[in-house]
Amino acid sequence: MYEQSNTKSLLKLRGVTKRFGGFTAVDGVSFELEKGVIGGLIGPNGAGKTSLFNTLAGLLIPDEGEIFLDGVPIHNLPPHKTFWAGLARTFQIPRPFLEMTILENVMTVREGQAGEMFWNNWFRHGLVAREEKVLREKAEEIIEFCGLTRVRGDHANTLSGGQMKLLELARVLMADPKIILLDEPAAGVNPSLMMTLVDKIEALNERGHTCLIIEHNMDVVMSICDPIMVMAQGKLIYKGDVDGARQNPQVLDAYLGDLP
Numbered sequence: 001m002y003e004q005s006n007t008k009s010l011l012k013l014r015g016v017t018k019r020f021g022g023f024t025a026v027d028g029v030s031f032e033l034e035k036g037v038i039g040g041l042i043g044p045n046g047a048g049k050t051s052l053f054n055t056l057a058g059l060l061i062p063d064e065g066e067i068f069l070d071g072v073p074i075h076n077l078p079p080h081k082t083f084w085a086g087l088a089r090t091f092q093i094p095r096p097f098l099e100m101t102i103l104e105n106v107m108t109v110r111e112g113q114a115g116e117m118f119w120n121n122w123f124r125h126g127l128v129a130r131e132e133k134v135l136r137e138k139a140e141e142i143i144e145f146c147g148l149t150r151v152r153g154d155h156a157n158t159l160s161g162g163q164m165k166l167l168e169l170a171r172v173l174m175a176d177p178k179i180i181l182l183d184e185p186a187a188g189v190n191p192s193l194m195m196t197l198v199d200k201i202e203a204l205n206e207r208g209h210t211c212l213i214i215e216h217n218m219d220v221v222m223s224i225c226d227p228i229m230v231m232a233q234g235k236l237i238y239k240g241d242v243d244g245a246r247q248n249p250q251v252l253d254a255y256l257g258d259l260p
């Protein structure tokens with residue numbers, strides 16, 4: 001079952017609703033996100049942004065609505081299938097193994113590789129070795145992109161909070177995602193690392209990855225996100241450019257009006 005669409009939309013939501021008991025955290029959200037953009041999702045605390053991300057990622061099952069990735073319905077898929085279908089949120093993959101090195105952690109993110117099959121290890125050793133080599137090269141390249149080459153042999157438990165974020169990004173990139181969801185990437189990181197993260201997000205975007213970012217830091221949002229989507233009380237109240245958001249009375253009232 002494929003959803004035909006004439007637009008370049010990569011992600012399409014139709015009436016997505018998520019309730020917790022009697023409380024509606026995500027309330028009939030519909031929007032389309034074009035291929036190649038960096039979208040920003042903003043809104044006050046408790047607006048339902050993270051709940052929407054978790055629903056998109058298959059971590060929560062929507063009570064109503066449909067989600068399509070590149071025309072393919074993903075709203076009924078479990079998280080690992082959504083991940084390998086091309087929608088990547090860091091929490092979809094198991095957390096890093098703290099006692100393993102950075103390189104080992106990045107290399108463990110792989111789908112159905114030959115080495116997992118017992119008989120292959122015995123009878124098709126060459127195949128396994130070749131796959132390991134390709135995987136290692138890919139991991140090394142991603143580690144370099146994420147600026148972790150210097151610490152690639154270190155155990156993950158020695159990383160700083162910011163480096164841990166870069167490691168999570170590196171692991172997600174192993175899946176070649178079509179769209180990367182980032183929930184508050186700038187939260188709790190120092191200003192210089194924040195700039196590194198922003199640079200990485202822009203560089204990823206230039207390499208063809210579409211991104212969707214939840215962020216409270218308006219400098220980050222205003223400098224790299226277009227379009228911007230605003231949620232309040234579970235509903236999407238705005239989608240458009242930054243200037244439009246600044247002038248929208250509903251947006252000002254719900255969120256931006258409080259900011260300097």
Ligand SMILES: Nc1ncnc2c1ncn2[C@@H]1O[C@H](COP(=O)(O)OP(=O)(O)OP(=O)(O)O)[C@@H](O)[C@H]1O
Pocket residue numbers: 020025043044045046047048049050051052
């Ligand atoms: N598992 C859950 N069970 C019950 N209520 C939940 C659950 N997860 C979230 N909520 C509620 O849903 C609402 C939306 O929460 P959510 O975390 O999605 O907001 P948010 O927009 O990400 O906020 P913030 O900017 O503070 O991260 C909140 O009122 C929250 O208490």
Ligand SMILES: [Mg+2]
Pocket residue numbers: 049050051
């Ligand atoms: Mg949140």
